[in-house]
Amino acid sequence: MNMGSMCSLNPPEEVELADMLCGLHPWADQVRFTRGGGDASGVALRIARATTDRSVVAICGYHGWQDWYLAANLGENDALRGHLLAGLNPLGVPRELRGTAVTFKYNHRDELSAIIDQFGDKLAAVIMEPCRNKEPDPGFLQFVRESTRRCGALLIFDEITIGWRLAYGGAHLKLGITPDIAVFAKALGNGHPIGAVIGTKAAMRGAHESFISSTYWTESVGPAAAVATLQKLGSTDAPAHVARIGSMIMESWRRHGESSRLPVHVEEGFPCLAHFSFKHPESEKLRTLYTQLMLERGFLAGTSIYPTLAHESDTVALYDRAIEEVFEEIAIALDSGNLDGAMRGAVAMSGFQRLI
Structure with missing residues (x-):
């Protein structure tokens, strides 16, 4: 340069x-x-x-x-x-x-x-x-x-x-x-x-x-x-690394989704392109609230993650703790019928459809 x-x-x-x-x-x-x-x-x-x-x-x-x-x-x-x-x-x-x-x-x-x-x-x-x-x-x-x-x-x-x-x-x-x-x-x-x-x-x-x-x-x-x-x-074996990190993240979503009784569906597929969704009529609100709550904990998080070589086990451990807290908070809002009150702003726009 x-x-x-x-x-x-x-x-x-x-x-x-x-x-x-x-x-x-x-x-x-x-x-x-x-x-x-x-x-x-x-x-x-x-x-x-x-x-x-x-x-x-x-x-x-x-x-x-x-x-x-x-x-x-x-x-x-x-x-x-x-x-x-x-x-x-x-x-x-x-x-x-x-x-x-x-x-x-x-x-x-x-x-x-x-x-x-x-x-x-x-x-x-x-x-x-x-x-x-x-x-x-x-x-x-x-x-x-x-x-x-x-x-x-x-x-x-x-x-x-x-x-x-x-x-x-x-x-x-x-x-x-x-x-x-x-x-x-x-x-x-x-x-x-x-x-x-x-x-x-x-x-x-x-x-x-x-x-x-x-x-x-x-x-x-x-x-x-x-x-x-x-x-x-x-x-370096980057494919093996991102598969390992992605698998850890997917397991975190599954484990905390079950423990909080949230309708979290972890999509089957390659861990290097890990993603999940909320199987619920208010899925877009749940997705938006999830991102808002994760931002409050220092994570720019959507419902998909493409791991890199920079992601290590200690990073995933911090992320796992945030997921546990956020999923619990979302579950409380959902169970109490106060989902709108828990929102920090408007519902985010949805993405586009793929031919898959």
């Missing part, structure tokens, strides 16, 4: 990072960089459409804010805009993009088959997270891989969230399924802005033909942070 981090030429750290990523992923030959996950997903889709010269994309999961993705929420007429994925309003997305993005749910082979049957040689790509909260059904990813090959579409794995948390190099390496393109961000730079699109030489052909460019994509702090992050992740 002291030497100046902004230049329109490629920084040497970018070349080093590209070599590291291709070394970790022997199936990949080329890399394009961005400075964020939404941009990386958009670049991956632009490349896929340029390579295949097709327009339609099948999506599963959440992949960002851009027009290509929110086009999935453009219904058959304007009255249906926003009907598919709650919280993802496509206002501002051109109506003319209607029908260019179609959706299927994770593990639903029949939905993907119907898309391929309908669009056939118009399908440019299938973009999806290789997994989100749990392992795929046996044979599901193999089915997706074979289906895309048969119809000539590219398979893009979005590793932006699950990525390095489940396995060094990404979940797809652990699951044994090779995509045509993979996308990384978030954890790749340990918080510094960086996004990466890696792919086979054949799949990335469109990157050399379509105009894809941004001055800030050659800023050098992102690649430098990513190189340092990969070196750190390569020298």
Whole structure:
């Protein structure tokens, strides 16, 4: 940073990072960089459409804010805009993009088959997270891989969230399924802005033909942070650590939820993406009050936690004591019928829906 981090030429750290990523992923030959996950997903889709010269994309999961993705929420007429994925309003997305993005749910082979049957040689790509909260059904990813090959579409794995948390190099390496393109961000730079699109030489052909460019994509702090992050992740078993910490946190939620008789439901799945919910008609109020009470105890807490290497057992012990106190306080308010009186402010807005 002291030497100046902004230049329109490629920084040497970018070349080093590209070599590291291709070394970790022997199936990949080329890399394009961005400075964020939404941009990386958009670049991956632009490349896929340029390579295949097709327009339609099948999506599963959440992949960002851009027009290509929110086009999935453009219904058959304007009255249906926003009907598919709650919280993802496509206002501002051109109506003319209607029908260019179609959706299927994770593990639903029949939905993907119907898309391929309908669009056939118009399908440019299938973009999806290789997994989100749990392992795929046996044979599901193999089915997706074979289906895309048969119809000539590219398979893009979005590793932006699950990525390095489940396995060094990404979940797809652990699951044994090779995509045509993979996308990384978030954890790749340990918080510094960086996004990466890696792919086979054949799949990335469109990157050399379509105009894809941004001055800030050659800023050098992102690649430098990513190189340092990969070196750190390569020298420690981060997936095992975050799984252990996440498991401890999930057990804390279960134990104190039961002891306080609160309707706490700890979602089954990967501990590295631990989350719970309140199974109650007033769930949004309970969720809001939980965050408010945890803030009073020094914790910025939602109903999900993505553990890091910085989280240790002593941190979890402090958190566990706060959870015990907060769950008890919420239970008293709920049992007394004074939930509104216990609130410190308005009910928080809910998040958006995912295709999982």
